[in-house]
Amino acid sequence: xxxxxxxxxxxxxxxxxxxxxxxxxxxxxxxxxxxxxxxxxxxxxxxxxxxxxxxxxxxxxxxxxxxxxxxxxxxxxxxxxxxxxxxxxxxxxxxxxxxxxxxxxxxxxxxxxxxxxxxxxxxxxxxxxxxxxxxxxxxxxxxxxxxxxxxxxxxxxxxxxxxxxxxxxxxxxxxxxxxxxxxxxxxxxxxxxxxxxxxxxxxxxxxxxxxxxxxxxxxxxxxxxxxxxxxxxxxxxxx
Amino acid sequence: xxxxxxxxxxxxxxxxxxxxxxxxxxxxxxxxxxxxxxxxxxxxxxxxxxxxxxxxxxxxxxxxxxxxxxxxxxxxxxxxxxxxxxxxxxxxxxxxxxxxxxxxxxxxxxxxxxxxxxxxxxxxxxxxxxxxxxxxxxxxxxxxxxxxxxxxxxxxxxxxxxxxxxxxxxxxxxxxxxxxxxxxxxxxxxxxxxxxxxxxxxxxxxxxxxxxxxxxxxxxxxxxxxxxxxxxxxxxxxxxxxxxxxxxxxxxxxxxxxxxxxxxxxxxxxxxxxxxxxxxxxxxxxxxxxxxxxxxxxxxxxxxxxxxxxxxxxxxxxxxxxxxxxxxxxxxxxxxxxxxxxxxxxxxxxxxxxxxxxx
Numbered sequence: 001x002x003x004x005x006x007x008x009x010x011x012x013x014x015x016x017x018x019x020x021x022x023x024x025x026x027x028x029x030x031x032x033x034x035x036x037x038x039x040x041x042x043x044x045x046x047x048x049x050x051x052x053x054x055x056x057x058x059x060x061x062x063x064x065x066x067x068x069x070x071x072x073x074x075x076x077x078x079x080x081x082x083x084x085x086x087x088x089x090x091x092x093x094x095x096x097x098x099x100x101x102x103x104x105x106x107x108x109x110x111x112x113x114x115x116x117x118x119x120x121x122x123x124x125x126x127x128x129x130x131x132x133x134x135x136x137x138x139x140x141x142x143x144x145x146x147x148x149x150x151x152x153x154x155x156x157x158x159x160x161x162x163x164x165x166x167x168x169x170x171x172x173x174x175x176x177x178x179x180x181x182x183x184x185x186x187x188x189x190x191x192x193x194x195x196x197x198x199x200x201x202x203x204x205x206x207x208x209x210x211x212x213x214x215x216x217x218x219x220x221x222x223x224x225x226x227x228x229x230x231x232x233x234x235x236x237x238x239x
Numbered sequence: 240x241x242x243x244x245x246x247x248x249x250x251x252x253x254x255x256x257x258x259x260x261x262x263x264x265x266x267x268x269x270x271x272x273x274x275x276x277x278x279x280x281x282x283x284x285x286x287x288x289x290x291x292x293x294x295x296x297x298x299x300x301x302x303x304x305x306x307x308x309x310x311x312x313x314x315x316x317x318x319x320x321x322x323x324x325x326x327x328x329x330x331x332x333x334x335x336x337x338x339x340x341x342x343x344x345x346x347x348x349x350x351x352x353x354x355x356x357x358x359x360x361x362x363x364x365x366x367x368x369x370x371x372x373x374x375x376x377x378x379x380x381x382x383x384x385x386x387x388x389x390x391x392x393x394x395x396x397x398x399x400x401x402x403x404x405x406x407x408x409x410x411x412x413x414x415x416x417x418x419x420x421x422x423x424x425x426x427x428x429x430x431x432x433x434x435x436x437x438x439x440x441x442x443x444x445x446x447x448x449x450x451x452x453x454x455x456x457x458x459x460x461x462x463x464x465x466x467x468x469x470x471x472x473x474x475x476x477x478x479x480x481x482x483x484x485x486x487x488x489x490x491x492x493x494x495x496x497x498x499x500x501x502x503x504x505x506x507x508x509x510x511x512x513x514x515x516x517x518x519x520x521x522x523x524x525x526x527x528x529x530x531x532x533x534x535x536x537x538x539x540x541x542x543x544x545x546x547x548x549x550x551x552x553x554x555x556x557x558x559x560x561x562x563x564x565x566x567x568x569x570x571x572x573x574x575x576x577x578x579x580x581x582x583x584x585x586x587x588x589x590x591x592x593x594x595x596x597x598x
Binding site for chain 1: 448451454455459461462463464465466467468469522585
């Protein structure tokens, strides 16, 4: 392997008009890792993920993916290279069926045979989706929609999956279930970068973590060290 | 439901059904003329043009979810393209097989011209810009008679060539094997052919990769681009494809009427086409066809209300024109309350399946 890291971010800045939402983020994710990005509301986590997945152009800084410079490359380029985003608030297509949503995940692929096998893989991962494959996605419960959003991203055969707040608005039991799946996906060899407000659960799932505050990374350490850090405990774990 | 299941399960029955529909459509102008008179054949011709228009707008609004309130402009581009190059206006008389593709291409270019600057707009804001675009085209047509006379202004263009098929003009009455075919019948068959072609293209698009990508953009544009969909190109493609249908319908309209003027391309006409799409069932091809036929035929049927009142009551109490707007408003309110997704919405069947699932 020539590149030690699958994804390397250097000095990333993103602005909406004049407002700088992300003001210099450095982070790196190695192949096979699960990395958490935690922080309060408005810290710039979602904006960072959008920039990493090519949905927002960075104002400055550089992105390297698989050792190649991909700064400013659009999403349709990055998805083909195996970098997929599960958007915040799930973002399923409500008026398409479950099966059609999954098919959209494989939009960039044309290996029909393999796609059919991946349908089965996703249905095996989420039995609930298999039962509801002909149902409109908009009629699913919140948890089912989150499963669908993750399953849909898996249909693109990602090497690196960016997950934006998978626990948002879900009941505790469903949150547990989603995180079990996240671990199962990681066990399949998919690298994960996880944005979460539920800092405790995120850090318990991940090996390393970054803490963001007002557009900057303020802490970067192993998950265990972050969980033990008084600063994190006070700010994010409610102690 | 039961019947359709029976029909789709039995191939012989299905063929018989299709044959019956084909026979009905082929004999429709004769039956209509015998029952209601020739003016009704003309109304059916117009209905077929509106089927094409509504299906074109359905690509933009129904599939891609881009609210377009200026769609009639593409109809105008097609109509004027045909009129200018097949009339005494410039003393040019090009044949229809050149002009119809040309009109389609011109409309597609205008579609992209409208689409490109509005890529980042959605919903109400897009509606406002497209509405403005529609009016710009109409005002241009109205005023391009000075200093150089191009469009002949509000007086419009007259004496437009009819479609000539192998030296035979569709505008004349022909006698084939003892069957008399007046102009409205000739055009009926041409329009029917084009409408069926439009339906076939729409159905193919709906179930294609492109069609599903449009629907994904309609449902959630951000998630769609996260799937790797090139949203900019696909939105432009939707505008261009929709405009193409409008452009062809416009060319056919010009040759059929023999006369075009800016008065045919008002905002109310855009709203009418949009109403057809919404009334029938946005995104569902069969529903849109139904909407187009109903909204062309029903207002014409209301014309009989006036004489009917005269005969029954001895005087005209309600002016048919007022009644038309009244019923139109009532229909819209009832639709919103009872069938907000249109008369024939997409996937009614799966909605039932969902109810069975208990959710």
